[in-house]
Amino acid sequence: MAEKKTRRRGEALKEAILRVTWDELQTKGYQRLTMEGVAAAAATTKTVIYRRWPDKAHLVIAAFGRFGGFDGYVVPDTGKLRTDFLALMAQVAAFLDKLAEETFRGLLADRLQHLDLENLLTRASSGNGIQAIVQPMLDHAAARGEIAHADWPDRLVNLPGILLINEVITRQELSLAARYEMVDEILLPVFGATARAPK
Amino acid sequence: MAEKKTRRRGEALKEAILRVTWDELQTKGYQRLTMEGVAAAAATTKTVIYRRWPDKAHLVIAAFGRFGGFDGYVVPDTGKLRTDFLALMAQVAAFLDKLAEETFRGLLADRLQHLDLENLLTRASSGNGIQAIVQPMLDHAAARGEIAHADWPDRLVNLPGILLINEVITRQELSLAARYEMVDEILLPVFGATARAPK
DNA sequence: GAATATAAGATACGGCCGTATCTAAAACAA
DNA sequence: TTGTTTTAGATACGGCCGTATCTTATATTC
Known part of the structure; x- marks a missing residue:
């Protein structure tokens, strides 16, 4: 035998x-x-x-x-920048449902230690990072006249991604309320697309 | 012997x-x-x-x-929210000169892996995190009438800290230009304290 | 100053990492 | 088929982690 x-x-x-x-x-x-x-x-x-x-x-x-059963993000095109942002965030929330938060955090930690892993995470999931999704959204919004122009500094285009990562890390979830707050209180004001009611 | x-x-x-x-x-x-x-x-x-x-x-x-020869942050009070933000960022830049960027990154990575280290970093350096510095700055600005009010959601009060951490991680430095951009293009618009010239 | 409590030092362990070395199987070439 | 190349598998290593155990020096207490 x-x-x-x-x-x-x-x-x-x-x-x-x-x-x-x-x-x-x-x-x-x-x-x-x-x-x-x-x-x-x-x-x-x-x-x-x-x-x-x-x-x-x-x-x-x-x-x-x-x-993982994840196909990457698609550029939302709802006709409004605000709802585009919300749609993007919903996609990220769905992504996180597939990749457990704990895994995400572990990967991120490893990435910090090995700088060569830089961006590997985002690349793996979306071809070129969330930023590659955001830019077209801004293009659309600018074309519609919702925002003054579409060529913002990298730091602004990356802002949605930063906010999302931070949210996941610090709160271990991505609640609907959080998404609204990020969009309405941060992103839209930054891109000058809001007339937020003063408190 | x-x-x-x-x-x-x-x-x-x-x-x-x-x-x-x-x-x-x-x-x-x-x-x-x-x-x-x-x-x-x-x-x-x-x-x-x-x-x-x-x-x-x-x-x-x-x-x-x-x-480390670091005494913690102090609340800037320059009379203008904009310059307060810039002063805060200068303090952080000075902090990073003392604690090498590589160390910062390593600590952050470890913190991600052991969630119990949560906030340890910020607490160690500033008592209660940058947020504890930002809030008084907002109070002052509100008192001066520069911004509409001073009680913003946590996510906004923490935004300066998030931007700074992200900057250090992704660019390994905290340049002056970056600080201006973060203040003028992101923070002031978010707190409604700007009339940024359209491009 | 002797008995006791406290804390340092020495040592060894199991776990995991990442690498190097050697072997043997499978694929390929003639 | 046989010889050659490729690549899987087995094993062992040094490095570091974090823990447990035991001995021994130093403080403390009476």
């Missing part, structure tokens, strides 16, 4: 590892997921994993890309 | 450890600073360190508090 010694290779092996990674992520969460644990559960070794992904963050992002 | 076996205790020992920690921080940086390294350099053991501080982040923050 010699054991079968058949070896997976290439895509099949990669697929199996990502599958296991995704499972571990669901059951243990990001922090408690270990490379050794994945290797063991996938009946392979760390060596094999490290040959394909440089670290946990990349592995997890790959697994999310494969099994 | 038996070695002298005198043992440091209490404050003296604590002081020596913090001293070494601060040195290591300067020479190796946050990431490459290790508990074992500090223990060795301080001629003691990890056990002793862990009895006083739960992890690297706390140890480093303690060392910074002791040797």
Whole structure:
């Protein structure tokens, strides 16, 4: 009764590892997921994993890309900047439902430690970051005359993304009320698209 | 020639450890600073360190508090909200000169992983976070009639802090131009204290 | 000054990381 | 088929974490 010694290779092996990674992520969460644990559960070794992904963050992002069921953001076009912003935030909220908050936080922490991971997160999920979604929204709004122009400094175009990340990190959720507040009290005033009623 | 076996205790020992920690921080940086390294350099053991501080982040923050030469922020009161904001940002820039950006980033990453460290960073440096500085500034501005009122939602009061942290993380510095942009293009519009010239 | 309490120091552990080295299987080439 | 290249698998390492255990020096108390 010699054991079968058949070896997976290439895509099949990669697929199996990502599958296991995704499972571990669901059951243990990001922090408690270990490379050794994945290797063991996938009946392979760390060596094999490290040959394909440089670290946990990349592995997890790959697994999310494969099994997360997230297709990226689309540019909202509701006809109003305000509702465009709200629609964007709803998309992000949906994204966070798929990628647990704890995972998001872990990835972010890792990204901070390895600066080379810079933007990997946003790129992985949206091609070019939320900013790539926001800019077209601003273009539309400017074309409609809702805002004075469409070429704002990077810091402003990135502001929605910053607010969202901060919200998730500090409050561990992205409530509807928070989204309204960010849009109405911060974003619209910044882009000069509001006549907020004084308190 | 038996070695002298005198043992440091209490404050003296604590002081020596913090001293070494601060040195290591300067020479190796946050990431490459290790508990074992500090223990060795301080001629003691990890056990002793862990009895006083739960992890690297706390140890480093303690060392910074002791040797960092930073006294906390003060509420600017220049007579104008705009210049108050700029003065605050100058203080933060000065803070970052003392605490290397790399250290800041490392601490932040650790904080993300251990949620219990929440706010430890800001508390350590300013009693209650930048928000505790911003609120009085808003009070003053409201009293002067520069802004309509002073009780803004937390999200707005925290906005300066968020912008600053983001700036440091993504650009590794806090340039003067950035500070002007954040104040003039974001903060003042948000608090309704500007009549920004349309582009 | 002797007994007791407190805290430092030494040591060893299991866990995980990331790497290096060696082997053996699978795919490919001739 | 056989030889060659590729890549998986096994193993071992040094580094660091955080904890537990035990010994021993220093303070404290009587």
